[in-house]
Amino acid sequence: MVFSSLVFLFAFLPVTLAVYYLAPGRIKNLILLLASLIFYAWGEPVYVILMMLSILFNYFMGRDIDFNREDKNKKRASLVLAVAVNLVILGFFKYYGFFINTVNGILHLHIPCRELALPIGISFYTFQTLSYIIDVYRDRVNVQKNILHFGLYVCLFPQLIAGPIVKYVDVADQIEQRSMNLNKFGSGMVYFVRGLGKKVLLANNIGLLYDAVAGMELSGISVLTAWLGAAAYTFQIYFDFSGYSDMAVGLGKMLGFHFFKNFDYPYRSKSITEFWRRWHISLSTWFRDYLYIPLGGNRVRVERHIFNIMVVWLLTGLWHGASWNFVVWGLYYGTLLLIEKYITGRWIKQLPDVLQHVITMVIVMIGWVFFFSPDLSYAVSYIGHMFGVGSAGIAGRDAVYYLLTNAVLLLICAVGSTPYVHQIFYALMLNPKKKHIYSAVAVYAVIFLISVSYLVSATYNPFLYFRF
Amino acid sequence: MSRNTPDKKGMTSTVRRLAARLHQCTALVMLCIIALLTAANVLAEDRKMSEKENRNLAAVPEVSSDKIVSGQFMEDFEMYLSDQFVCRDLWVSAKTFLDSLTGKNYANGVYKGKDGYLIEDAAAPLEEQLQDNIAAINALANSGDAAVYTMIVPNAVSILSDKLPAFAPVRSQEQDLASFRSRLSVNVHDINIEKVLSAHRDEDIYYRTDHHWTTTGAYYAFTEAAASLGLDAEQISYNIYKVSNDFKGTMASASGYACKPDTIEVYVPETSSVQYVIEYVEEQKKSASAYQSAQLKTHDKYTFFLGGNSPLLRIKTTNEDGGRLLLVKDSYANCFLPFLIPYYKEIVVVDPRYYYEDIFTEIENEEITEILFFI
Numbered sequence: 140m141v142f143s144s145l146v147f148l149f150a151f152l153p154v155t156l157a158v159y160y161l162a163p164g165r166i167k168n169l170i171l172l173l174a175s176l177i178f179y180a181w182g183e184p185v186y187v188i189l190m191m192l193s194i195l196f197n198y199f200m201g202r203d204i205d206f207n208r209e210d211k212n213k214k215r216a217s218l219v220l221a222v223a224v225n226l227v228i229l230g231f232f233k234y235y236g237f238f239i240n241t242v243n244g245i246l247h248l249h250i251p252c253r254e255l256a257l258p259i260g261i262s263f264y265t266f267q268t269l270s271y272i273i274d275v276y277r278d279r280v281n282v283q284k285n286i287l288h289f290g291l292y293v294c295l296f297p298q299l300i301a302g303p304i305v306k307y308v309d310v311a312d313q314i315e316q317r318s319m320n321l322n323k324f325g326s327g328m329v330y331f332v333r334g335l336g337k338k339v340l341l342a343n344n345i346g347l348l349y350d351a352v353a354g355m356e357l358s359g360i361s362v363l364t365a366w367l368g369a370a371a372y373t374f375q376i377y378f379d380f381s382g383y384s385d386m387a388v389g390l391g392k393m394l395g396f397h398f399f400k401n402f403d404y405p406y407r408s409k410s411i412t413e414f415w416r417r418w419h420i421s422l423s424t425w426f427r428d429y430l431y432i433p434l435g436g437n438r439v440r441v442e443r444h445i446f447n448i449m450v451v452w453l454l455t456g457l458w459h460g461a462s463w464n465f466v467v468w469g470l471y472y473g474t475l476l477l478i479e480k481y482i483t484g485r486w487i488k489q490l491p492d493v494l495q496h497v498i499t500m501v502i503v504m505i506g507w508v509f510f511f512s513p514d515l516s517y518a519v520s521y522i523g524h525m526f527g528v529g530s531a532g533i534a535g536r537d538a539v540y541y542l543l544t545n546a547v548l549l550l551i552c553a554v555g556s557t558p559y560v561h562q563i564f565y566a567l568m569l570n571p572k573k574k575h576i577y578s579a580v581a582v583y584a585v586i587f588l589i590s591v592s593y594l595v596s597a598t599y600n601p602f603l604y605f606r607f
Numbered sequence: 608m609s610r611n612t613p614d615k616k617g618m619t620s621t622v623r624r625l626a627a628r629l630h631q632c633t634a635l636v637m638l639c640i641i642a643l644l645t646a647a648n649v650l651a652e653d654r655k656m657s658e659k660e661n662r663n664l665a666a667v668p669e670v671s672s673d674k675i676v677s678g679q680f681m682e683d684f685e686m687y688l689s690d691q692f693v694c695r696d697l698w699v700s701a702k703t704f705l706d707s708l709t710g711k712n713y714a715n716g717v718y719k720g721k722d723g724y725l726i727e728d729a730a731a732p733l734e735e736q737l738q739d740n741i742a743a744i745n746a747l748a749n750s751g752d753a754a755v756y757t758m759i760v761p762n763a764v765s766i767l768s769d770k771l772p773a774f775a776p777v778r779s780q781e782q783d784l785a786s787f788r789s790r791l792s793v794n795v796h797d798i799n800i801e802k803v804l805s806a807h808r809d810e811d812i813y814y815r816t817d818h819h820w821t822t823t824g825a826y827y828a829f830t831e832a833a834a835s836l837g838l839d840a841e842q843i844s845y846n847i848y849k850v851s852n853d854f855k856g857t858m859a860s861a862s863g864y865a866c867k868p869d870t871i872e873v874y875v876p877e878t879s880s881v882q883y884v885i886e887y888v889e890e891q892k893k894s895a896s897a898y899q900s901a902q903l904k905t906h907d908k909y910t911f912f913l914g915g916n917s918p919l920l921r922i923k924t925t926n927e928d929g930g931r932l933l934l935v936k937d938s939y940a941n942c943f944l945p946f947l948i949p950y951y952k953e954i955v956v957v958d959p960r961y962y963y964e965d966i967f968t969e970i971e972n973e974e975i976t977e978i979l980f981f982i
Contacts, residue, residue, distance in 0.1 A: 145692060146685050149645045156638075181681050325630030328637045344709075537776035544772070547709040569625045576629040583633050584640060589705060591644070596702035598689040599660065599715075599863055 140181040141300070142331075142386045143338045145594055151178060159394065160319075168291050168314070171394065175296040179260070182300070186258035189228075194290045196224065197268040201275045201289070205282035218276045222269060229265045232258055237461035260300035262458060264293050266425055271307035273429055280308045288314045297390035301383045303401040303421035306428070310396060317395035327392025332583045332590075334385025337555070339590040342379035345371050345552055348545050353511070355537075357520055363534035365524040367541050369504045372511050374552040377406060380419070406556040409495035410487065411475045411502060422458070426451050441481075449473045459510070464518060468509040475502060647693040654691065659699070661860055661906050664690040703863045712772040717862035720770040723815045725858035725866060728777045729762045732787075741790050744980055748794035753933070753975050757791065758798040758832060759784055759982040760820065760939045763813040766804045787982070798835045800828040814869045817856020819909055822847075822872045825943040836977065838950045845874040850900070854908040871908060873898060874946070881949035883924040887917050889961075897945045912941035918961035921973075922954040931974055935959055935966075936981040943981075 140147050155174045162170050180187040200221035207213035230238075232255055239252040271292070274280045283289040292314055298305050352360065352368030360368070384401035391398045405417035415423055434447040449470065456469015479487070487495060505522055512518035524530040542549075554560055568579035656663045668674075668683030675681075692698065703714060712719040720726045748755035764771065765780040788797055804812055804820075804827060812824030820828075826845075833840035851871040859866050885894045902910040913920070916938055929952040934940060936958060947954060955973050957966060969975070 144685065145688050146681075148641065149648055150688065153641050153645045182678075184676050184678055184681070321631045321634055322627045323630075325632070325634030326626075328634050329630060332633075332637065535776075536774050540772070540774035540776050543774060544710050544712060548711075551709075565626075568629065569622050571619075571621045571625060574625075576625055576632060579629050580632045580636050584636050587637065587640060589701070592698040592701040592705070595689060595692050595695055595698035596863070598686065599699050599702075 140178050142383065142390070143335060143590075143594065145591075146181075148591070148594075151181075156393065168287055171295065172287060172291045175291070175294040175299060178296040179294060179299060183259050186261075189232075189258055189261075190264065190294060191290075193225070193228065193264065193268060194286075194293050197221065197272060197293070198283070198286050198289045200224075200272060201282050202284070204272065204275050208278070214276065218272065221272045225265050225269055225272070229261060231255075232261055234457070234461045263302050263304055264299065266304045266422075267307070268293055270304075270425065270429065274306070274308050280311050283307075283311070283314075295391075295396070297387040297394070297396070298398065301380070301387070302419075303384055303387060303398055304425050305398055305421070306425070309399065313396050317397075319395040323395065324393050327389040327394075329583060330385050330389030330392060332389075332587050334382040334387075334389060335590045336586040337378040337382030337385060339382075339593050340586070341548075341552055341555060342375050342377075342382055343593065345378070345545070345548055346375040348541060348548075349375050349511070351541065357517065357524065358529070359531050359535075360524055361532045361535045361538050362525065362527050362530050363538035363542065365521060365530060366504075367538060367545070369508055369521075369525060370549065371545070372507050373406075373500075373504050374549070374556070376507060376510070377402075377556065378552065404556065404558050406500065406503070407496070407558065408499050408503075409492060410479055410484070410499055411472065412479055412484075414499060414503060415472070415476070422455070426455055430454065445477055448477055452476070463515050464509045464512055467515060467518075468506060471506060471509065644693065648688070648691070651691070651693045657690075657695070658906065659696050659860070659863075699863050700865060703865065707864075713775075714862040714864065717858050717864070718772055718775050718777075719862065719864050720767070720772055720775075722770060723867055724763070724767060724770040724813070725816055725862055725864060726763050726767060726771055727818055727858060727861070729764050729780045729783070731778060732783055737787070740980075740982070741787070744795060745792040747970075747978060748792045751794075752970060754796065754977045755794065756796045756798055756832075756835060756977065756979045757982055758800060758828070758979060759787065760828070760937075761801055761804065763818065763820075766801070766808055767813060769808075796835055798832050800831045803827045803831045811870075814854070814856055814858075816854065816859040816866050816869050817909060818858055819856070819939060819942070821869075822874055822942045825939075826874055826946065829943060829946040832979075833950075836950075836979070838947075843876045843879045843949060846877050848873050848875060850898075850911065851903045851908050856907070856909060871903070871911060876949060879949045881924050881926045883922055883948050885913075886921040886923075887914075888919040888921060889917055897948065909938070909941070913944065916941070916958050916961060917956075918958055919964070919969075920954075920956035922948060922951075922956065924948060924952060924954075926950065926952055928952070930976045931955075933957065933966075933970060933973070933975045933978045934981070935978065940981045 140151060142148075151174075155170075159167060159170050159174070176187060176191075179190060183190075200217060204214055204217045204221070207217055235255070236252055239250050242248065243250055271280070271283075271289075275282050283292070292305075292307055292310060295305075349368055349371035352364055352371065355364070381402035388398045388400065399421065401419060401421050403417040403420065405414050408414040408417055431447060431451045434450065435443060436447065437444050439447065452469045452473030453466065454469070455472070456465040456467070459465045459468070487498070490498075505525075508521050508525075509515075509518045512521060520529065527533075564579070564582075568575045653666060654664050665683065665687040668680055668687055670680060673679075674683070689695075706714065707719065716727050718726050718728070744755060744757060747753070761780055761784070764777050768777070771777065784801075791797060804824060807823075807827050810823055811821050812827060813820050830840045832838075849870050849872055852868065854869040854871050855866065856869065883895065885897060886892075887894070897913055898911055899914040900911070902908060902914060907915075922944075926949060929950055931953045932947065932951050932955070934944065934947070934954055934956045936944070936956060937960070940956075944954070944956065953973060955969055955975065957969070970978070
């Protein structure tokens with residue numbers, strides 16, 4: 140189930156909230172666990188069993204590591220087993236087909252493989268369980284002896300299928316005890332509505348522009364069209380993903396949890412290093428804490444540091460998907476971060492802010508081309524079109540049309556990517572001299588209702604006697 | 608902390624209190640909205656069908672373990688919830704209205720053009736089908752049994768391109784038409800109606816809310832066709848009657864755009880005394896009129912003409928001097944056919960999309976002398 144669906148908004152959410160708040164304190168976690176399992180099973184009626192097995196396995200491995208805490212070797216063996224099994228499961232479901240195809244390609248073999256459907260959220264919950272296992276091993280957290288609590292940590296529905304990746308250490312206390320009040324609930328609702336609007340109104344609508352460009356023959360697109368397509372995707376992925384994270388954070392608050400923010404206005408960045416401090420923060424933090432720093436981080440010789448960065452970014456790329464595009468995308472960022480650190484970092488800071496910003500955004504947009512392209516040759520050709528190589532002129536009729544009809548939306552997206560909207564809105568609404576809070580409430584209600592109208596209309600499906 | 612000392616986040620206690628108040632109010636208002644809509648969805652009676660979308664709406668899905676394991680139940684339930692969402696049509700209208708506020712003028716393949724015209728882009732012709740059609744037309748023309756005519760009816764998008772939104776990226780039909788014509792045998796007489804339609808493009812020759820042409824559009828095409836077919840178009844003059852002011856056609860349905868309804872007109876010969884009878888062969892019905900008023904009460908009012916599409920019609924008239932015509936047609940011909948009727952002794956009308964018999968037998972049995980293809 141996704142948050143931006145009618146079944147979530149008008150069936151799952153009201154029922155879950157009602158039961159959760161009416162239930163006595165000690166069974167609230169049980170209610171949440173059951174709700175989360177239903178939430179997951181709605182989209183994955185079969186793989187929900189895989190997730191439950193994963194919960195059981197990691198629960199016992201956590202206990203096992205804790206049980207062996209006096210015996211370093213046994214403890215380490217348990218850790219290795221736990222990490223290996225988690226990665227094998229993830230690898231099997233996510234990378235098996237990619238791996239076999241690559242082997243076939245290199246060795247000219249024809250090993251048959253049935254590509255399995257990827258279980259929703261497996262990349263997220265596997266990373267969550269790994270954070271628990273590793274932190275128990277490092278004695279950073281106490282082992283969780285209550286399987287209900289542990290299960291709830293893994294499959295808590297707000298962050299289950301699209302993050303943020305919540306580290307166990309950050310919510311260990313909240314699982315057992317958390318405060319709930321109307322202020323917190325309302326602040327969560329504000330987050331949720333904002334996220335819903337970002338996803339349904341901005342991401343989905345600007346996504347139509349991207350779809351239009353992606354649907355064209357590459358040979359026929361002009362420079363302007365290529366940039367419009369890339370810009371549309373750039374906004375779509377940001378508002379989609381950050382909107383979803385906002386909804387997750389908001390739902391968490393409604394249930395009494397506090398999650399860290401996952402995005403911090405990444406498109407205002409003036410360097411790639413800054414961009415990655417602001418984009419998908421929970422993933423970068425995870426890789427930093429559980430891979431980059433254990434590898435030695437940057438407190439090593441330069442060659443080793445380069446190696447560390449490239450390994451981290453190769454795996455970051457692969458985490459996003461099983462294809463060469465993502466590998467290239469990851470290495471692209473690894474390389475750029477190294478270039479920024481060792482070569483351009485110092486003098487780029489001397490450029491005017493606007494220029495720093497423009498350079499960063501162009502790099503980010505080119506990065507997204509690898510993300511949205513079906514394969515590498517398309518990506519390379521598309522980037523070529525953006526810079527006039529093989530493109531059909533600078534701007535065709537279609538490009539002008541798409542620019543004109545999407546100008547308002549593009550502008551809203553651009554302004555919405557900055558912190559200013561939020562700052563100005565709150566400065567106005569919370570001005571102690573002028574009491575505008577009811578207008579603010581109305582704004583949120585309207586965003587919600589408009590989002591609903593788009594969700595209902597998504598299935599507008601007239602039956603026509605076309606061409607008859 | 609005093610009232611106006613900012614905390615870590617730069618918030619004074621007054622602002623914090625206001626923020627808390629904002630959160631609390633939002634919580635209550637949103638909970639009310641969600642609860643009300645949820646309750647309304649549960650309580651509202653399910654609709655069987657949607658007039659606006661012209662289709663049956665999803666009903667409560669069946670539950671079975673198979674359907675749950677396969678995920679079918681979940682899909683059906685989401686469809687059900689969406690189809691039966693309280694005031695569904697209102698939400699859809701709100702959405703299309705908001706879309707146009709942001710400058711969008713395209714929905715589900717339809718452009719919202721100038722002067723209320725809803726215009727769809729022309730689809731690329733299917734090469735395989737085109738090849739078959741051209742081969743059949745050429746074979747008939749080359750056999751010499753009957754004179755073969757073709758008439759390509761251009762879409763509104765070609766003739767009314769000035770009504771499209773600025774820069775709308777539509778397919779050019781010109782090339783399609785030119786390539787089609789170049790592949791016709793020299794024995795085929797092509798009736799080119801683009802000029803006459805373009806000349807009258809300021810009149811209502813296409814519906815604003817439907818993809819068809821109007822009776823007026825068909826009339827101008829007829830004057831052009833008459834010249835080629837050797838008919839005297841001047842011979843008959845017409846009284847024009849409005850039969851409906853309330854026609855919202857396929858373009859309105861497809862796009863969901865709010866629009867003013869169209870008018871349907873009929874051209875009734877003033878000076879012709881020719882009587883006729885139409886035999887609907889498949890339906891085993893006969894009628895003395897090409898118009899079916901009952902259809903004006905339905906959703907698709909264009910079916911007023913000939914009651915929609917039938918595989919085979921045989922029209923016999925009292926005009927003993929007229930020829931025998933085979934009309935191979937699509938729905939554009941439905942409002943065009945009445946202009947031809949008084950000039951012929953017999954017209955056989957075939958809709959190739961529904962007609963699976965042997966057309967040659969028909970040509971032979973009915974002693975057809977002329978064949979007109981609507982493309």
